[in-house]
Amino acid sequence: MSTEPEGTEEAPEQEADGAGGGEAGTAESAGGGAGNSVSEEPGADAGEGGDAAGTDAEGAEKARLSEAEAELAAQRIERERIARRKAEKQGPVASGAKLSGKAADLLAAVRAVESGEKPVAAVFSEPEAPRRPAQEPVRPRPVPVEAPGVGGSVGVPAPEAVETVRSVLAEGGAPENLAAQVAAALGEGADDRLRADPWQLLRVTGVRPEQADGFARALLGAQCAPDDERRGRAVTVWLLEQAALAGHTVLEMPALVAALVQRGVPDADAAVQSTIAEAEALVFQDALDPAAPEPAEDDEEGAERPVRILVGLERYALAEESLADGLARLTNSVPKEDGSAEDWERAAASAEGSAAELIRAAAAEGLVLHTGGEASLTEPAALLVAARGLGLRSWAATHSPLGRDRFGALLATDDSARQVTTVAGLLSGAEGPGRDADGAFDLDLLVVLDAPQLDVETAALLVESLPDGARLVLGGDPAVLWSAGPGRVFADLLGARICPQVASRKPDPGPLGELVSGIGIGELNQVEAPGKEVVIVPVRDAGEAVHRTVQLVADSVPRAIGVPAEETQVITPGHGGAAGTRVLNAALKERLNPGPGRFGGFDPGDRVVHSPAPGRTLPGQVVKADADGLHLMCSGEPVVVPKERVEQSVRHGWALTAHQAVGGRWPAAVVVLPGDAAQALSRPWVYTAFGRAERHLSVVHGAEQALPRAVAEIPAKPRTTRLPVLLGAQTPTPG
Known part of the structure; x- marks a missing residue:
């Protein structure tokens, strides 16, 4: 089964392998940017980098935390902090047991509202307890380099655990290459947990409910049913995780129930209640208008403050x-x-x-x-x-x-x-x-x-x-x-x-500053660009978009603007599609640093991005590869990516998505807007992509009227x- 997540870049890249969503292109410049087209005649290849000599500093590197190890240590500290806060909560819930105390009252209120027995305002009549204005923080302790668990083995499951999980996956017809991820996600006894509840496979990033259903049918046979309580809980948690990938910390109860129905959960309400009872999610009631005063005790029931019911994962x-x-x-x-x-x-x-x-x-x-x-x-x-x-x-x-x-x-x-x-x-x-x-x-x-x-x-x-x-x-x-x-x-x-x-x-000064400032208020203005600061390059289709992009980076921008290829960044809406990062990076590599890709598709001198953790992107260049892994140079610092992590965390980096590029700026940027990118475009996306250029911006434009419409009418998704x-x-x- 394929486990690569779908979607466009609006659900930002949570892993280096990224959410797909490709975009191709058709034709015509629409409103924005001025100017004269950059000269397009063919030019010589502008190779980027060549073979970079790697400095062997392994002894020194072992004395300090690597980027990935430090990230894992910080994550472990965060988990310990959350565990301490969880222990302080009143009325702990044992797995499989019923809720007690205020949590039970809240769950009963949810059920009463959804069954229609009581209006929302009536069941939450108890005033909220005042929040503590300044709680003493539970600060993470310093983590010494030699601390137990801080090392190359952090978060890496034992080989024997991976093998036992691999056998369960094979029995259920799931890809055996998921074994390490399953073992890491489920922890000790992962094979037994997976066999007892096959839908736990949804804990692995990229696995979808229909794939977990097939795995469960293979393991459980006739005992597998759509109304299985285990399935309802797993799909509920999966939906909350997907919501987190889209930026939500909680979901409104009606939205969550509707999404469960779409995923074929027969009793969506019972699935949510079971998930809450098993302490796999939390439920909240928040006032729709926090500024509204609390109702007086003698007010009529209908005058009580309305609330909304929210469900979210505990960590967020x-x-x-x-x-x-x-x-x-x-x-x-x-x-x-x-x-x-x-x-x-x-x-x-x-x-x-x-x-x-x-x-x-x-x-x-x-x-x-x-x-x-x-x-x-x-x-x-x-x-x-x-x-x-x-x-x-x-x-x-x-x-x-x-x-x-x-x-x-x-x-x-x-x-x-x-x-x-x-x-x-x-x-x-x-x-x-x-x-x-x-x-x-x-x-x-x-x-x-x-x-x-x-x-x-x-x-x-x-x-x-x-x-x-x-x-x-x-x-x-x-x-x-x-x-x-x-x-x-x-x-x-x-x-x-x-x-x-x-x-x-x-x-922000100059034509670029004027253009980006206008986008920020919803206006795609035509600006005067006497120094070719802004150039529109119309294209008819995705193939032409890729061809013109390579021509701009390798020849036209270096010759006409004076910015070399290694200082020009290509930005496109998604990873997949006929003009996404995958296709563009392949074409740019062939022109700028051709090679056989001996090291997992990479060669010395390749421009790459390394994602040591979800949401983080480190631009760099390949130095070499050996038994230790792929050696990169990222912002002047050596980074070694273990060979088993290369496929997941390293991509070619001549072309990025806007989310990957945020926080960085380059002397020149080439923004590719293919025709099928219309649904991915929004004002924040255009603002971010166009704002990555310091001196020169080329827009390879095939999105027609989708660009000005996105700037004028499509704000950030709530x-x-x-x-x-x-x-x-x-x-x-x-x-």
Whole structure:
């Protein structure tokens, strides 16, 4: 059975192998961009890289955590934290047992509402308990390199466990190459668990319900039935996982029940209740209007506050609650007094425009939001320089290594240039200031850039890791694509208005800045581009789109614009299809770095992207391959990908999706819009893709009127989250 997930890039890449969704192209330039076409005559191949000599530093590398190992360590810390919080919850639910306490009351309320016995408002008449405004965080402890379990074997199942699972898969007719993934997903006794409940196969990424059904029929025979309670629970959890891939932290009960019916679950309501009773999901009731006052005791029943019933996976629910508590701690506490008020005011007075506002806000508040485009990065840079001048231990964190290097360049004349890290590196301890004895970051001010890319789990871990009295500034462009993981943290915070918000008044310059700024407000304007900053290349079909893209990257842009092929990034809506990343990368490799692909399809000099964890993309280049795996150079750092992980986590990188490219910028970008990309296009997608270019943007355009329609009419797809309600329980701060 094929286990590659389907869909387009709107459900962002959760693994390097990615969600498919290809797009091809047909013809005609429609409204946007100006200008003169780049010269298209054939040119010589612009090879990218050649054979890069690898430095053998294995001994040194073993003394420090690798990227993947550090990521696994951070994930283990997060799981331990969630387990501690779960143990604190009142009325624990044993597997297979009935709910008790408030959880049982809530489940009974859900059943009463769905059966029509009582209206929604009546069954939730009990006032909600007030939220604690500033709970002491459960911070992760520092993880030493030599700690047990932190090593190459982390998360790797034992060979004997894989073999026992392989035999069960073979018996059920499932692909045996899933054995390692099943063993890792189900843990100890995976073979017995799989035999007792074949639908546990849905725990493996990429497996779909119909495939798990076939596996169950082969194992259970006549005992396999659509109304099997095990199937209902497994499909419910699978749907919640799919919702998380699409960005939701919870689903509304009616939407979940309808999706279960579509998947052939006869009693969808019973399936949800069984999943909740087995503690595989949590149920919530949230007020539809959090600002509405609680009804008085003598009010009529019909006047009670309406609520909505939500169901979600525990990990995301607890992350949102933890994040809300941590944000309350920041907003309700007084920042550490580093520097006098006069010193902060002098620093602000020496800055310009919005930078001065940002410095004043950070001086007075524990949490500040900053919005703006690429040009606005100079403002958090000014804040970091000012804070370091006042003696604060100040750090910045970005979404990607490209963003880290770009922001560090703004601080090149100051020691602060060395105080920039990636969010993943900061959390894992591979980069940044490290943690103190209490498990908190050893810093006073943290500026997180690319904040729209924070999912709820990452944001919760960041906030919980801040020491008391620290300041947090979250900055980013709210118009770009949201996080690959579930949640819309930055947008929810902007809407909640619980802290000061500083909007940059510094526009991005030039024709590219004018074009992208217009897209941000829903207008695809034609701009003057005397220096060929923006070029539209019409195409009739997918084959022509691929041909023109290769011609642009290898010949026209280097010759006419002066940007070499290795500094030009191709961006397309999806991985699959006649003009997706797979086809484009194959064509670009053939032109720029031809070779037999001896190392799992890769050759030295190939441009690649490595995804050590879902939602993370590290651009790099292949150096060599040996018994240890595929050797890459990513942002100046050597990375070794074990050979069993290469197929899952490494792709060619001449062409990326917009989600993979977010957080990075290149001197030139070629955005490919094939004809069948119309359904994948939206205003945030176009804004993000077009905004990756610094000097030159070529648009290989076959989407006809779908492009201006997407910019004008298709905003970001909504995501269902609980964070606005949780934040609404806090006291708003004006400004």
